[in-house]
Amino acid sequence: xxxxxxxxxxxxxxxxxxxxxxxxxxxxxxxxxxxxxxxxxxxxxxxxxxxxxxxxxxxxxxxxxxxxxxxxxxxxxxxxxxxxxxxxxxxxxxxxxxxxxxxxxxxxxxxxxxxxxxxxxxxxxxxxxxxxxxxxxxxxxxxxxxxxxxxxxxxxxxxxxxxxxxxxxxxxxxxxxxxxxxxxxxxxxxxxxxxxxxxxxxxxxxxxxxxxxxxxxxxxxxxxxxxxxxxxxxxxxxxxxxxxxxxxxxxxxxxxxxxxxxxxxxxxxxxxxxxxxxxxxxxxxxxxxxxxxxxxxxxxxxxxxxxxxxxxxxxxxxxxxxxxxxxxxxxxxxxxxxxxxxxxxxxxxxxxxxxxxxxxxxxxxxxxxxxxxxxxxxxxxxxxxxxxxxxxxxxxxxxxxxxxxxxxxxxxxxxxxxxxxxxxxxxxxxxxxxxxxxxxxxxxxxxxxxxxxxxxxxxxxxxxxxxxxxxxxxxxxxxxxxxxxxxxxxxxxxxxxxx
Numbered sequence: 001x002x003x004x005x006x007x008x009x010x011x012x013x014x015x016x017x018x019x020x021x022x023x024x025x026x027x028x029x030x031x032x033x034x035x036x037x038x039x040x041x042x043x044x045x046x047x048x049x050x051x052x053x054x055x056x057x058x059x060x061x062x063x064x065x066x067x068x069x070x071x072x073x074x075x076x077x078x079x080x081x082x083x084x085x086x087x088x089x090x091x092x093x094x095x096x097x098x099x100x101x102x103x104x105x106x107x108x109x110x111x112x113x114x115x116x117x118x119x120x121x122x123x124x125x126x127x128x129x130x131x132x133x134x135x136x137x138x139x140x141x142x143x144x145x146x147x148x149x150x151x152x153x154x155x156x157x158x159x160x161x162x163x164x165x166x167x168x169x170x171x172x173x174x175x176x177x178x179x180x181x182x183x184x185x186x187x188x189x190x191x192x193x194x195x196x197x198x199x200x201x202x203x204x205x206x207x208x209x210x211x212x213x214x215x216x217x218x219x220x221x222x223x224x225x226x227x228x229x230x231x232x233x234x235x236x237x238x239x240x241x242x243x244x245x246x247x248x249x250x251x252x253x254x255x256x257x258x259x260x261x262x263x264x265x266x267x268x269x270x271x272x273x274x275x276x277x278x279x280x281x282x283x284x285x286x287x288x289x290x291x292x293x294x295x296x297x298x299x300x301x302x303x304x305x306x307x308x309x310x311x312x313x314x315x316x317x318x319x320x321x322x323x324x325x326x327x328x329x330x331x332x333x334x335x336x337x338x339x340x341x342x343x344x345x346x347x348x349x350x351x352x353x354x355x356x357x358x359x360x361x362x363x364x365x366x367x368x369x370x371x372x373x374x375x376x377x378x379x380x381x382x383x384x385x386x387x388x389x390x391x392x393x394x395x396x397x398x399x400x401x402x403x404x405x406x407x408x409x410x411x412x413x414x415x416x417x418x419x420x421x422x423x424x425x426x427x428x429x430x431x432x433x434x435x436x437x438x439x440x441x442x443x444x445x446x447x448x449x450x451x452x453x454x455x456x457x458x459x460x461x462x463x464x465x466x467x468x469x470x471x472x473x474x475x476x477x478x479x480x481x482x483x484x485x486x487x488x489x490x491x492x493x494x495x496x497x498x499x
Contacts, residue, residue, distance in 0.1 A: 047112040048075035048093040051371075055086035055103070072407050080108045083131070090371060095122070097138025098371055105131020110151075111197075112140075119143030125197055126150045128168045136163045136371075137180070146198040155220050155227065156192050158183040158199025160209075172221045178366060181209040184218050184227045214365065334472035335479050336360040336376045337494050338369075353398040353496055367457060367470035368481065373494050375470050375479050383473040385456045391424040394478055394497035401493030403438040403486070414438035414491060421478065421497045423452060423471060430458040432467070434482065434495070441486050448482070469495075 050073045057069035062078030069081065069089050081089055081101045089101040095114045101107050111125040122140035126133075128150060141148040142161055150157045152168035162180030166173065175184060183199035184206050185192045191202030199205070206227040208218045213229070220227040337353055338360030354360070354373060364376035399416035419434040431449040438444075448467040450460030456471030458480070469480025476499060483492040 046074035046076055046094075047109070047114070048091045048099075049073070050075065050089060051092050052088070052090035054088035056084040057087040057089045057101070058082050070408065075109060077109055077112050080106065082106045093138055093140075095138035095140040097124075097141060098134075098136040099126070100134040100371070102132040102134070105133060107131075107133050114138075114140045120147075122147060123197060124148045128152050128166055130169050132165065132167045134163075134165045135159075137161055149197045149199075151187070151194050154188075154222055155184050155186050156194065156196075156200050163210075170222075172219065173227075174220075175208065175218045177208050177210040179210050181207060181211075182218070183207055184220060186220060186224070186226065332363055332378065333477075334378045334381060334474060335470070335477050335496065336364060337479065337496070338366075338374045338376055340372055340374075353400055354494065368459070368468040370466070370468070370481050370483065370492075372492075373481055375481070375494075377470055377472060379473070381473040383456075384475045385425065385471060385473060386454055387426045387428075389425040389475050391422065391426060392499055394421040394423065394499045396421070396495060397477075397498045398496040399434075399493060401436060401438075401491060403440050404490045404492065405440060406488040406490070412438055412440055414441070414493065416493060416495065417443075419495070421480075423458070423478065425452065425454075428452050428454075430469075432480070436484075436491055436493075438491065440489065441491060444484070444486065444491060446482055446484050446491070 050069055050071055053069045053071055058066055058081075059069050059073065059075070060066050060080040060082065061076070067073070069083075069087075075081075075091055075093070081091070083089060083101055083103050083105050085103055087103050091099045091101070093099070093112065093114070095116075099107070106129040108127040108129065110127050111123050113123045115121045116139070119139055120143055122144040124140050124144075124147065126135070126149070129152075133150075135150060137148070137159055141159055145158070145160060148159050150159075150166065152166065152173045153170050154168070155173045157164070157166065157175060160181040160183070162182055163178040164180070164182050165176045165178070168174075173184070175182060185200035185202065185204050187194050189200065189202050189204040192200035192204070204226040206218060206229065208216060208229065215231065217230045218227050219230055336355065336359075338357035339354045340357060357374060360374070360376045363378060363380070365379040367375050367377050369375055396416070396419045399419070401414040401416050403412045403414045405412065415437050417435040417437060419432065421430070421432045423430050428451060429449065430452045432447070434446040436444045436446060446465075448460045448465060450458060450467070452458040452471075456473065456475075456478075458467075458469050458471070460467045464485035466483040467480055469478060471478045478497045479495055481492070481494045483490055
């Protein structure tokens with residue numbers, strides 16, 4: 001899978017987004033078996049596999065044949081992916097690249113030749129005729145950056161080890177970079193031809209880097225001389241799979257149509273807003289009445305003794321108004337899991353340690369993730385990460401997991417029973433162990449160990465096992481996602497740790 005570390009080309013998402021979702025879905029089944037590497041990919045061979053579908057989506061062959069997009073289906077050179085309203089397709093290619101085609105979109109795989117023996121000779125070219133697509137670079141784009149291209153009706157986009165989102169139609173193109181960098185140039189420029197590959201040069205080309213220009217958006221309209229940089233986010237996506245989730249997702253996606261996803265997003269956003277708004281204050285007033293004694297005068301014919309003298313009670317001093325205490329706003333968590341979409345079938349955890357990507361990303365930057373979840377980290381906290389932090393153990397504070405049987409079978413609930421996490425900044429490595437169980441797999445143990453860099457990003461990636469995580473800048477908390485193959489299926493989930 002992919003990681004989203006802004007300053008790492010570690011894509012394990014690694015979330016995640018992107019999405020990623022921003023953050024599985026109706027998971028009409030997660031494709032657990034990775035496509036086999038090949039010494040050289042024949043033009044007639046399948047170049048990718050559909051790992052997720054939502055709503056209505058179709059695949060059109062180069063010869064005009066049409067079929068419904070289904071999880072587990074193959075993708076070939078020349079295929080055109082079309083999604084309807086609420087439709088969503090995830091594709092994993094032979095080099096581990098990931099493309100997400102969002103609702104009301106049309107994407108054509110014009111060329112995809114991956115040569116693992118001589119990666120620099122690989123060639124990738126997509127065409128996004130309309131809609132929104134997210135692309136996460138695989139080995140081909142990483143090893144042959146000058147031979148990767150995504151064209152829209154107006155612009156050409158080249159990459160520099162990248163996770164990016166593109167929105168396009170006949171009038172404009174927009175791009176937002178989650179990791180790495182892109183080069184955008186109008187196809188009207190003399191130096192930029194649609195049939196070429198790689199980034200376009202010339203004075204009209206513009207560079208957008210996630211590390212150097214965070215939060216920036218690149219936009220081109222058909223009357224612009226060159227792309228423009230804007231300090232704003234891209235318009236909200238139409239449910240990345242809702243990681244999106246793989247929420248992200250929800251990341252961890254829901255099979256419901258996009259309208260339901262949008263409604264759920266609205267509900268979550270309103271709830272969060274209510275929790276942050278102090279309740280209306282009501283002034284407490286005490287109304288006190290002072291007792292009075294009234295002497296009765298009775299007109300009697302005969303004289304009567306005078307009435308007894310009544311001493312009035314002292315007046316009651318009113319209590320001062322009660323001033324309500326100001327609401328206590330909890331400090332934002334240093335780490336937050338964002339999902340690309342809503343909970344998938346069989347997920348009984350209700351994403352108790354994740355939230356919509358739009359909420360998780362507030363005040364935080366993405367670190368790692370897969371195509372279902374992304375881990376966001378506060379970036380304004382002074383960092384204590386480095387060799388001086390030494391070696392320490394962390395305790396499991398929260399986790400959620402699912403088992404995806406593969407094919408079209410729905411996801412099943414899984415449990416994380418316990419685990420251990422050791423981080424060693426001096427030796428720059430990590431080690432972890434998780435005890436997992438599900439009805440399909442029984443008790444299982446996940447073990448992983450790998451590198452830990454000075455920015456607190458740690459990963460292990462090997463056949464059948466992917467782990468990617470990050471440490472909060474204060475060194476007190478950590479989190480990682482995991483994916484472990486089991487038979488034809490996949491045990492996956494997310495964790496949070498503390499010390």
